[in-house]
Amino acid sequence: MIIVLQKEATEKQLQDIVDKIKGYGLEPHVIVGVARTVIGLVGDKQGLEPRVFEGMPGVEKAVPIMAPYKLASRDAKAEDTLIRVGDTLIGGGELIYMAGPCAVESREQILETAYAVKEAGASILRGGAFKPRTSPYSFQGLGETGLQYLAEAGQAAGLLTVSEVVDPSDVDLVSKYVDILQIGARNMQNFALLRRVGQTRKPVLLKRGLSATIEEWLMAAEYIMSEGNYQVILCERGIRTFETATRNTLDVGAIALVRQLSHLPVVADPSHATGRRDLVVPAGCAAVAAGAQGLLVEVHPNPDAALSDGAQSLTPKQFEQMVGAVAQVAKSVTPEPTKYWWNRNAV
Amino acid sequence: MIIVLQKEATEKQLQDIVDKIKGYGLEPHVIVGVARTVIGLVGDKQGLEPRVFEGMPGVEKAVPIMAPYKLASRDAKAEDTLIRVGDTLIGGGELIYMAGPCAVESREQILETAYAVKEAGASILRGGAFKPRTSPYSFQGLGETGLQYLAEAGQAAGLLTVSEVVDPSDVDLVSKYVDILQIGARNMQNFALLRRVGQTRKPVLLKRGLSATIEEWLMAAEYIMSEGNYQVILCERGIRTFETATRNTLDVGAIALVRQLSHLPVVADPSHATGRRDLVVPAGCAAVAAGAQGLLVEVHPNPDAALSDGAQSLTPKQFEQMVGAVAQVAKSVTPEPTKYWWNRNAV
């Protein structure tokens, strides 16, 4: 960390800051500049925040040098993390498709979708049973019954399953039925929930929050990992910006950057990122071109009758065509960023 | 709701949309314009979302006309909601101060703060026991012990208490110790938690999410109210924007607008909104000038030694001076917006 003093900081204030730094077992390096004095902190103190110094008299600002995440960082682990679930390898060379309806609506609906997306190339079936909806008056999901249908459909079609968990007390229940636990965007900083899924040994699909910075996203992964669960799959699903023509703004730069900063696998959700069926395919292609190792896609046998998010759902037929288009793009992108010259981790 | 058809929509598509509208028990009004055909929906269908129509063939977009919240709206209840806790009336003519440390750190710290903020004019003591921290390595709060200290300090100094609850399974525990339950910004769309506090009969302080629209904020209130708990206090605490010179951007326009849209009381948190001690007072004055009916202020007996958020904490002495400054502003603002000519609800 670097601490910048105010122009008018006194000797006494400087001394107080130096003392506080030493109190943390760190070594202060004072550099007297022309316009400002700055202090560099040398040593290792996990979790020390700039704000601890920023309120002190004489301090203009404190600038962190190191990223605050450790376990999620390439500094801690240089090679890519591979997550094996059943026969499926996430984070390896093969593109992974997680497909299915926004919400499990009925046994028939999820079974029909399961067979169709399996046929089209998906290896993981998605479907919400506990839905976080903006309105209390909207369809909230089928709960445990939905999980049962999802598990049955996955088994029948030969697919792994992923479903969202929204309450720490439901983690055991959801874990009983699905292969991968999903943390939704609105819960990315629900730390009680993060800790709880960190205590399981199920892979976790961690969606980026609507307005979460890349650093906050990786810190959310760190929460899960700090509890001992290292199987975290990051999912970029669009961020909130001033633009309202699309539901969210897919951040492809974040995909490419996180592939460098972290060893964790990164997938993308072009359905939520755009909110429009007619943009899902180009956005999915773009995500893969930027380095995404898989896609999470909303597919519904009859989107116009969907109880939620029909507007951004593909039909099984459209999904099949999408897989064809994306596969072309995937072939033209080396799956290992460490092989690219432009990657700082290139070997 | 208004549904706008695509330029090239067919008669068949129009008919399908009309049928779907009728299927919801609503009456379609078709207006054939020069460039587009639009359909107005007449009738009442709570929870019906535009997205239900937006995925249909022939539909360009669907535009909601009514706000999706009901119970939180002035349409449902014209007069201001007053919340009485003990002797304190929130939402009435008197400005309410909720003051105290970011986190309860020790019995001594919270007791000392309690006496000091009481002396300065606060009626409610704040202090976190379960802290939602961005880093798993930061101080996470004292848990139940913190609640005990907070309750003791509140009682000793003659103050009501407010503290954050982050896990639905903690709601009963926190309710045992405090007078007001706080929902933090990061949990504003933690719907499981909202429902759970909605099932209590404790007043709820609902902070606006970092990137929540006013509509989403009022929908979060609606979640609580739809469970039967009408005692919701809205708290504007700054939103996330591109500007990084301040921690967040205090949205005074939202304060003024929500006072018109909703009957619920609105307070502001200038500490989190700015993140800088030297901006807390002007931001607090601005919030009150815009119509805030109370302030939530971080006060710490020794900010430089605070375990969290010292940089934005006032000393008790500074808080006392702030109360003096804000009181001046408050006096110059009529507390009842319905008395203003510029308010649409003016009588």
Added chain:
Amino acid sequence: MIIVLQKEATEKQLQDIVDKIKGYGLEPHVIVGVARTVIGLVGDKQGLEPRVFEGMPGVEKAVPIMAPYKLASRDAKAEDTLIRVGDTLIGGGELIYMAGPCAVESREQILETAYAVKEAGASILRGGAFKPRTSPYSFQGLGETGLQYLAEAGQAAGLLTVSEVVDPSDVDLVSKYVDILQIGARNMQNFALLRRVGQTRKPVLLKRGLSATIEEWLMAAEYIMSEGNYQVILCERGIRTFETATRNTLDVGAIALVRQLSHLPVVADPSHATGRRDLVVPAGCAAVAAGAQGLLVEVHPNPDAALSDGAQSLTPKQFEQMVGAVAQVAKSVTPEPTKYWWNRNAV
């Protein structure tokens, strides 16, 4: 347009609004709903803004139905616009590369770059002579001398040229030297400048503003087109969001959407969108995968010595490798969105 009345709007207010609508030569359709009365406006009135009605007593809001741009819209012209400059066709099936340094720094620098980017596959040479810099103390460009060097280098290497114009009074001067006039992001709503380049018959490369909505971007194109110059190339270059890890956020959804909304060609600038050399290639691939018909890339023979934006510049060798990678992606994407099923303009 749809006008929504306030719940408490009077008969008299309704009548005034109806009269005002008729005053514009439009036909009002009043729909009395359960909770609100709305009025649909039928007729054609270019440039009529919702805000004209929003201030009237009794009006809650006015919602536009039609996009405000005409000439730039697919409604006005269904087929893609092709722009021919010399032998180069922009907006056709071939991907176009505009490459070169942020600023022309010397005759040698631009000549060396020109030969190198030509060799690598570029057809257009970029280079700034009038630089809009955030600081008045930064290098501001070589002015006319820079244009001369650029023109000479373009001619020598057999490349077309593009350079930014920042002042309406420089349009003639810049037009003398370059083939394409660039409007920078910071000038996207410099309407005097837009009108002025609209009066030339040079193709215009119109960068999206840092915080411009898609609609505002197309309205800026409309300004140019309304003066009679239909040769507008739209350039997505990243928008400003809360995320600071990348310089800007490349909006691939906007690329895909604008390809549908407008007939104008769309290119992308992955250099400014990311601000980091190590993200330029994946971002460029993503843009093309989303539908971009060309790329604008900063290339410098010696980026570490560049007078501006070296951090995001590629070396000629890196650019050559980029062209190889992007070409692979381009091959897997059909260049004509109207051929895609997912495109609303699909035939």
Added chain:
Amino acid sequence: MIIVLQKEATEKQLQDIVDKIKGYGLEPHVIVGVARTVIGLVGDKQGLEPRVFEGMPGVEKAVPIMAPYKLASRDAKAEDTLIRVGDTLIGGGELIYMAGPCAVESREQILETAYAVKEAGASILRGGAFKPRTSPYSFQGLGETGLQYLAEAGQAAGLLTVSEVVDPSDVDLVSKYVDILQIGARNMQNFALLRRVGQTRKPVLLKRGLSATIEEWLMAAEYIMSEGNYQVILCERGIRTFETATRNTLDVGAIALVRQLSHLPVVADPSHATGRRDLVVPAGCAAVAAGAQGLLVEVHPNPDAALSDGAQSLTPKQFEQMVGAVAQVAKSVTPEPTKYWWNRNAV
């Protein structure tokens, strides 16, 4: 500036960076930390940007320590700048009102408004003659005729005048008629225009750009000042955020912060910041409570018939009531921030 090296930076890379630093006449201080090596730069080099180093091999990032603006900063000038125009003192203890219509529409309209706002307490008459409109089909202002009407009305009513200039070549013309030149939000980084008004000796009202950071805003002021014109009045007018319920988001924290960072006077425009007549008064009160030294308010004799921005215009009668309300707030706020304890420049 502080340069942070990559974990894997080599000795050779470190040496290259050190050499480059010395090449700028600066002194490098190398601090070898546990996880990273950082280099502090000592010396003064105006206009040196972090990006100059960020592209170098071995560099992770470069962090600026000093603000890039000089003349606009309190470092350069500790005491508040006072701007005298005629008898009016801007930046002194007295609150200044600049009021009038969005656009000058006719001689009668501006004369009627002038008398009315003068009567209500305004000292400066505003009115646009060259209007930057989003649509080329909207009313664009009366041009020089509008300036003549404005000047006549100002003189008749005993008011100073302010009007926007949008084209560098119009600066002389506009200067002939008005007392203060306005730079609009969309032109805040129109550097050719900034330089041009910097060459006049007219006070300049510099609106903050829609998505300009505080630093960029002060850099725009620096452009004007670097040409020798020190009479810059900063105007906060709301920034663009994800919230669409208000036209923009008034940034009161920026008002308070800029009063500390800069010696220049700061005013606010609650009309554009909110876009809604019913929010103008509370937003204006909030701006003044946060430290604004004046207000720019849209007033129209007949807002419902206004050719632009009627929805956010007050009637003269409403403006008069606003002045009364704001004056109350102003009285309760000390006009000199340097008198506040919470201000870092407090004496």
